[in-house]
Amino acid sequence: MGIRILKGGMLTTVQDLGRYGYQSQGFSVAGVMDVRSFKIANLLIDNPENEAVLEFTLIGPTLEFTSDTIIAITGGDFTATINGKPADMYTAIYMKKGDILKFGSARTGTRGYIAFSSYLQIPTVMGSRCTNLKSGIGGFKGRKLKEGDYINFRIKRRYLPFFLSRKLTPDNFEQDSATLRVVLGPQDKMFTKQGIHTFLNEEYTVTGDFDRMGCRLEGPFIASAGTSDIISDGIAYGAIQVPSHGKPIVLLSDRQTTGGYPKIGAVIYADIPKLVQRKTDHKIRFEAVTIEEAQKIYHEEILELEAMRKAIHVPCKEVLEIRLAAKRLNKLFDEQ
């Protein structure tokens, strides 16, 4: 019981929130690129927050289900079909043994996610099931999925309460631009006032040099105050390096653990999904927020996800009406 990969797509990997605690030993954190879409996929089917999913990029995979299970699809629109019929996103879907789930290329966004209620049978390596492609560890044999691969499920879990209520409004991936909020630092002092002004007021363009490690942007030169190298230090999620060429590079899930270029700032956690769903030539602007504002936004997103969880844990209207009618009928019979 599990899934067979009929087509691997461009880059389909097993991911979760990443392998934390080993960055000091040279291991990249890895993990999903779009944390928000990942969390919503798991939330829709009552999975633990950090349950492993499939992440696919630009061209999605084709999967055959060898047993019944429940899934949820989130992220960009890859025109998913089940046995040739359009599949809904941001909802719980009951999959039957033999069903074929097929994704095309990304119509909107760049990354999509599938969560499974029966959990993927992937061994935990150093506390995580995520694939670290560079080190070749974790996930499915440390690599991307390809035709013929087979992943078992860990458990049988084919029932969810409030099944018909499990529907959320999909996030919008149509935009071709994004404003990313950043906290300046730690090396913003190495840039001139003019350099900071350029960074916060000019428009940057997503280049083709964009992978799980990071995203290079093209645009106006960000002037540094003097030397353009630092003594190598650790790199945070979303950190924005500006080497001597003056163009920003945003570092993402597969970022190297340490680096020697100054970091003008870092994209806040809640805004990284906006960047990772953009395509080549999309436009990016940066807006500075204080650390306190950034962490307020961080909490607000957690509350928003909590509200989503609540919204799908109530009987849906249609079911509720039938239940009320049944209750009234019962009452009538009882009175007789």
Next chain:
Amino acid sequence: MEDVKILTEGDTSILIAFKQEISPEVNAKIAATVKLIRQQQTPGIVDVIPTYASLLINYNPQVISYGQLKRRLTALLKMDLDTESSARRVFEIPVCYGGEYGPDLHTIAEHAGLSEEEVIRIHSSTEYLIYMLGFLPGFCYLGGLDERIHTPRLANPRKAIPAGSVGIGGSQTGIYPMESPGGWQLMGKTPVRTYDPDREVPILVYAGEYIHFYPVDEDEFNRIKAAVDDGTYEVTIREGSAPDTADGGEKNGKEA
């Protein structure tokens, strides 16, 4: 502590920047600070990443806010650091120098104007401080390479360098923990695995410890390699005796 700054790096990381220089003294302070942070078990800290002169801390803002963490770290940095007590742990790493194991040994010797034997003697007579790990799992940034054998990187990096290769890149020396592209001049190879994903603890050595290379011949290399493959080899770890003479001569943290 003087020269120490606490800086933001996004909303889920904080950077403690010490005096920005590559020196054993600064590195020892960082190691002692890491120890203190681990001892205090501050909730919300998910990762502590020491480097040459800084300490990056990843944390969960849902558990601890920037303000709270900064206050805790400020207090912690005022505590007396225990930089003296820990004995120097030196890992003895056998290296088969030259030949097919170290195809660039003659280049290094030529560049230094020394014989290959002299280069090996110099390379294997220092206890190298591990300043930090990074770049690849288990990749050590070592300090203290003798200036006489500093050698520029290859003009054309190799596409695949075998795991265990020992090389020199500019003012740095080190071991490739896994097969990787790279531009260092290869002088030899060790059968010891500094990174082994199938081992219970995949990483062999950590920041703050020392590495000492010693030459072995091909027969000894093969004997050790067989024992490593069987899982029966244990690296000799001894307590360093020499006074700290590392001068922190190399100044660049460039990647391999």
